Amino acid sequence: xxxxxxxLLISVIGGSNANGEYLDLAYQVGQELARRGAIVxxxxxxxxxxxxxxxxxxxxxxxxxxxxxxxxxxxxxYVDLPICTGIGYARNVIVVxxxxxxxxxxxxxxxLSEIGHALGDAIPVIGLRTWNxxxxxKVARYIIPANDPVDAVEKAIAAARQRSSRKKRAK
Amino acid sequence: xxxxxxxLLISVIGGSNANGEYLDLAYQVGQELARRGAIVxxxxxxxxxxxxxxxxxxxxxxxxxxxxxxxxxxxxxYVDLPICTGIGYARNVIVVxxxxxxxxxxxxxxxLSEIGHALGDAIPVIGLRTWNxxxxxKVARYIIPANDPVDAVEKAIAAARQRSSRKKRAK
Amino acid sequence: xxxxxxxLLISVIGGSNANGEYLDLAYQVGQELARRGAIVxxxxxxxxxxxxxxxxxxxxxxxxxxxxxxxxxxxxxYVDLPICTGIGYARNVIVVxxxxxxxxxxxxxxxLSEIGHALGDAIPVIGLRTWNxxxxxKVARYIIPANDPVDAVEKAIAAARQRSSRKKRAK
Amino acid sequence: xxxxxxxLLISVIGGSNANGEYLDLAYQVGQELARRGAIVxxxxxxxxxxxxxxxxxxxxxxxxxxxxxxxxxxxxxYVDLPICTGIGYARNVIVVxxxxxxxxxxxxxxxLSEIGHALGDAIPVIGLRTWNxxxxxKVARYIIPANDPVDAVEKAIAAARQRSSRKKRAK
Numbered sequence: 001x002x003x004x005x006x007x008l009l010i011s012v013i014g015g016s017n018a019n020g021e022y023l024d025l026a027y028q029v030g031q032e033l034a035r036r037g038a039i040v041x042x043x044x045x046x047x048x049x050x051x052x053x054x055x056x057x058x059x060x061x062x063x064x065x066x067x068x069x070x071x072x073x074x075x076x077x078y079v080d081l082p083i084c085t086g087i088g089y090a091r092n093v094i095v096v097x098x099x100x101x102x103x104x105x106x107x108x109x110x111x112l113s114e115i116g117h118a119l120g121d122a123i124p125v126i127g128l129r130t131w132n133x134x135x136x137x138k139v140a141r142y143i144i145p146a147n148d149p150v151d152a153v154e155k156a157i158a159a160a161r162q163r164s165s166r167k168k169r170a171k
Numbered sequence: 172x173x174x175x176x177x178x179l180l181i182s183v184i185g186g187s188n189a190n191g192e193y194l195d196l197a198y199q200v201g202q203e204l205a206r207r208g209a210i211v212x213x214x215x216x217x218x219x220x221x222x223x224x225x226x227x228x229x230x231x232x233x234x235x236x237x238x239x240x241x242x243x244x245x246x247x248x249y250v251d252l253p254i255c256t257g258i259g260y261a262r263n264v265i266v267v268x269x270x271x272x273x274x275x276x277x278x279x280x281x282x283l284s285e286i287g288h289a290l291g292d293a294i295p296v297i298g299l300r301t302w303n304x305x306x307x308x309k310v311a312r313y314i315i316p317a318n319d320p321v322d323a324v325e326k327a328i329a330a331a332r333q334r335s336s337r338k339k340r341a342k
Numbered sequence: 343x344x345x346x347x348x349x350l351l352i353s354v355i356g357g358s359n360a361n362g363e364y365l366d367l368a369y370q371v372g373q374e375l376a377r378r379g380a381i382v383x384x385x386x387x388x389x390x391x392x393x394x395x396x397x398x399x400x401x402x403x404x405x406x407x408x409x410x411x412x413x414x415x416x417x418x419x420y421v422d423l424p425i426c427t428g429i430g431y432a433r434n435v436i437v438v439x440x441x442x443x444x445x446x447x448x449x450x451x452x453x454l455s456e457i458g459h460a461l462g463d464a465i466p467v468i469g470l471r472t473w474n475x476x477x478x479x480k481v482a483r484y485i486i487p488a489n490d491p492v493d494a495v496e497k498a499i500a501a502a503r504q505r506s507s508r509k510k511r512a513k
Numbered sequence: 514x515x516x517x518x519x520x521l522l523i524s525v526i527g528g529s530n531a532n533g534e535y536l537d538l539a540y541q542v543g544q545e546l547a548r549r550g551a552i553v554x555x556x557x558x559x560x561x562x563x564x565x566x567x568x569x570x571x572x573x574x575x576x577x578x579x580x581x582x583x584x585x586x587x588x589x590x591y592v593d594l595p596i597c598t599g600i601g602y603a604r605n606v607i608v609v610x611x612x613x614x615x616x617x618x619x620x621x622x623x624x625l626s627e628i629g630h631a632l633g634d635a636i637p638v639i640g641l642r643t644w645n646x647x648x649x650x651k652v653a654r655y656i657i658p659a660n661d662p663v664d665a666v667e668k669a670i671a672a673a674r675q676r677s678s679r680k681k682r683a684k
Contacts, residue, residue: 112626117602280459290454427607
């Protein structure tokens with residue numbers, strides 16, 4: 001029996017129009033997540049989302065795509081499990097909430113909204129050449145920076161495990 | 172590589188407070204779906220949702236729970252893949268849209284809302300002792316009635332395949 | 343200063359393709375709501391939604407349209423305040439939750455989903471020639487039937503006031 | 514008859530825990546919007562949301578609160594029209610989509626998510642001491658900076674009108 005307690009879902013976010021350099025990073029992130037047994041959650045479409053799914057699949061992993069629309073056919077071909085939300089880009093909230101940690105790679109405004117939702121919900125965000133955010137004259141170090149795909153994946157899995165164990169202790 | 176084209180997601184809906192007779196039906200539906208290789212999508216909580224997941228898991232299947240809240244821990248223990256939506260009962264829309272067909276068993280008002288969303292989206296609904304709906308003086312036969320769990324699962328899979336092939340022909 | 347405590351929001355639900363007889367009922371419901379100072383909340387589109395807004399506006403009332411899309415221009419011309427949700431038909435949940443009571447007139451599957459969401463949330467539903475629902479062999483009288491527009495509006499306002507006062511007592 | 518074409522909805526976003534200096538800015542933004550006949554849309558809760566509504570009401574304006582929960586009683590006392598979404602912080606999407614322009618004041622992570630959603634949807638965002646965002650080594654000037662409340666309101670109304678007229682020309 002597949003035990004849920006062993007499923008570790010990690011969300012990967014990033015834009016649908018990323019260039020090749022970022023797509024390579026996403027592909028490697030997908031591979032590294034799959035090698036460690038983590039399940040990839042993403043928005044299910046093109047660009048970063050497609051590359052991370054491709055990487056995960058080619059390393060034997062499992063991928064979930066949280067789609068904005070109603071048609072599973074809009075998912076990229078490396079999505080195993082298309083979740084059709086029909087709620088448009090409000091689905092970004094679900095992409096981040098379903099992961100125990102989030103890895104952000106590059107990214108456009110949708111990614112920025114996802115970073116906001118994740119941080120607001122105290123979900124750890126690991127950044128790989130993504131948005132820098134700061135406010136007024138306050139210094140801000142909200143996003144945990146990663147140097148490369150392996151570093152991002154290791155930090156994400158460590159943060160996800162810490163979050164789960166913190167929760168258990170709190171009970 | 173797991174091919175998405177082979178994943179058949181079937182949604183099972185029904186209330187969280189069903190009595191034993193209905194829970195048995197849900198358990199059998201879960202088993203029959205798993206034996207035919209279909210993946211169970213449900214709301215992830217108790218009652219019908221828990222029984223269908225238990226049945227599916229004990230027959231070697233895979234289960235997805237689309238949760239109303241933020242915490243994967245609110246899923247019943249037979250959910251493999253908890254999707255945390257954080258959108259409350261508006262998540263009912265996602266439960267039905269993610270299946271290629273829907274099996275409704277018994278059910279309270281949440282199930283009624285799901286039947287409405289499914290039929291409005293032209294997703295086939297198979298009913299196993301669920302709501303009867305009609306309007307004004309018009310006769311209505313919207314929900315496809317099933318006699319027992321095997322009948323419900325066979326009708327759901329047939330309707331899901333017909334829907335997918337109709338779509339392909341339309342392209 | 344407009345005091346919120348005096349604003350009474352009543353939701354009116356029904357399909358976008360209703361025929362003339364039902365549209366007349368909706369128009370009269372809009373007029374009767376406006377004459378009693380209630381604000382109309384609806385889905386903002388055509389059919390029943392347009393007629394109820396027209397009735398309300400022509401009796402000097404105020405109308406809110408909870409739209410499925412992003413464009414206020416998709417609202418019918420009698421909507422004063424278009425709320426753009428961008429979440430598609432999941433916005434049905436918001437239509438019913440924003441009213442203190444719901445009047446259902448005729449209606450297709452979207453209306454059925456709204457009835458389910460309202461009843462599940464203990465929001466009173468007054469029916470004017472709308473869906474009949476029942477379950478298994480249990481008799482069900484969930485929707486409060488109304489004979490005509492005046493009766494529907496009076497029952498809706500009474501139910502809304504009772505709901506608000508019950509809440510205050512509970513505090 | 515209130516004509517919708519004359520209703521100008523402007524969204525104001527910002528955190529529920531802002532300090533006094535920012536609350537004063539929000540109060541003034543509310544007043545300036547009301548004086549120019551714009552309707553305030555906000556998240557309906559405390560902090561910036563409450564101050565902007567108070568300012569608008571005391572200058573004779575109208576306010577809409579898009580609430581995360583089910584209870585209109587959770588709105589601050591200066592909200593005229595509480596919209597109960599029940600979808601939690603996914604309602605942030607609706608707050609920004611319902612305005613023809615957005616004014617961001619200070620703000621925590623929810624505000625950051627709203628800025629992302631607005632910019633992703635090409636809704637103009639005017640910033641009053643809010644988040645700074647940039648990406649990788651690219652220079653970014655996405656948020657239109659404002660010097661003070663009057664400047665913010667004038668820029669928001671100008672951007673909203675430009676957006677509406679651009680749309681009409683496109684038709």
